[in-house]
Amino acid sequence: MKEGQLRVAVVQAAPILFDKLSSLTQIASWTKDAAAKGAKLVVFPEVFISGYPRGLTFGTRVGSRSTEGRQDWARYWESAIDIPGEDTAILGEIAREAGVYLVIGVVERDQEFSRGTLFNSILYMGPDGSVLGKHRKLVPTGAERLLWGQGDGSTLTVIDTPFGRIGGLICWENYMPLARMAMYAKGIDILITPTADARDTWQATLQHIGCEGRCFVISSNQFVTKESYPVDLACYGDISQDSDILSRGGSAIVGPLGGYVTGPLFDQEGMIIADLDLSLVTQSRFDFDATGHYSRPDVFQLIVNNQKQDILRTI
Template identity: 75%
Template sequence: MKERTARVAVVQAAPVLFDKKSAMDQIVSRSKEAAAQGANLIVFPEVFLSGYPRGLYFGTRVGSREASGRQDWQRYWSSAIEVPGEETDLLGELAEELGVYLIIGVVERDREYSGGTLYNSILYIGPDGNVQGKHRKLVPTGSERLLWGQGDGSTLTVIDTPYGRIGGLICWENYMPLARTALYAQGIDIYITPTADARDTWQATLRHIACEGRCFVVSSNQYATKASYPADLACYDDIRDAPDVLSRGGSAIVGPLGDYIVEPLYNEEGLLYATLDLSLVTQSRYDFDVVGHYSRPDVFQLTVNTKKQRIVRQEEKSPSCSDS
């Protein structure tokens, strides 16, 4: 049976960069705090586990890479998690204990192939203790492409919950109109947008998506300072002269007609709470349903490749006549 309301909590904080224990400890403490306030859905920022390395060059310039940057990337790789893995088991136990959905941005280490690629991913962990869905960022932005590989259409994930259908995209992939359409076509009700963008223009994006998709939009960003960066990073000089506040935040919650339910939080850590009335999603689609009565499939169509992409495909050899 569907619930008519959902209590959502949005975390605005940052772990110690490249420190898996710091991130896990914060996830536990923040989740328990939110659950005590009645939260059903708890949303953490982009790559919260184990951090968004804003301002670091990783020793890279066009045409060359430095050993110091490779050392820091190794450290980042070591702080990533595998899905499934030890950390997802612990997070599943936490979600089951609290009876909540945990939606967490993670740095995912892929061990299916070489083990040398990281992904910027969202995990959806249910109150049953299981990873119910995962999304990998389709296109890392700018210099992020040095850190993370590209996801594919197999993780354009929307999960069905008692609180409606939940999914989302990460930061600037929300500027990809076809990716948004692929989610709208899955009947999304609560749209999650973990981000590292603290600019005013990001708020316009949140409100546009809410109006376009006629859905709730829940955006979580990190509030990060230089104090969260280990001083022994090989590339620490990259941020030594940077302002103390590296990301001012801007987490917010927007209703399905584009109005703020909770306005952006800036320049501090915090938890944002809202009770979402899911009947407002239905009401908002009365005059605009982007993949329903306001679409024109006779004019426009989108084809989405949801197959997992592999560089090597093993195929069984068909028996020849001489083999029979």
């Protein structure tokens, strides 16, 4: 591989829903395979630990929740992880043995207050096995709001690596113009966008962000079938009339001028491998730099509250 290049692996798969062991086993297997192919950055989809519960209602209607739905949510809570914790130690060992940066979508339990809140998070593990950081989704989308709490500006995380600055926004956070601008202002070179959106419009979003941010965009989605859902879920009947393929994927990598490096991958489980030439990031900013010569700070200003929001300070 040439100097200044980075080999990336993007995993498009799904664990058994609510099954943490399935998630960890798959992460170990896919990461080992990616490392054997020379990858130094391995990316997994949104909430890969322990799955995106597409189609499930958790017994919810406007104005009421069912006992059975609460039981399913408690099962979801049990399959979540603490950051840091025993599960991040396992993930750290996977990253260390493979010698890779590992970026994984996870369901994270709140450890600081009630432990009754979950977050949709990105977890960053270093090749030395350490937890490098995390990002909590700022606004869960639609019915996701009943599952996950809102993150704050303290986890708009960007990681310095030997090959450039990496960070991420989750799924529809990437439709938030100011969130994107905040990441651009942090000097992002590679924006990672774990998602559950398999529509064609998501592909247009990836290309727009690559062109707007003059950065590489790495999007990892799950390929999900009904077989990955435990049939003993109280809400399993919610998906009984759905097609066997619940998410067709669409993982892709886009370059800093908006063109595809590779992808999208649809209708199958798999792994995308690509070599990124990081010098293209600098080249692309010759005529457009969103936070540099094209920013006009005399006209526009962005204020970001990056302070951790401590509930105990608000009561």
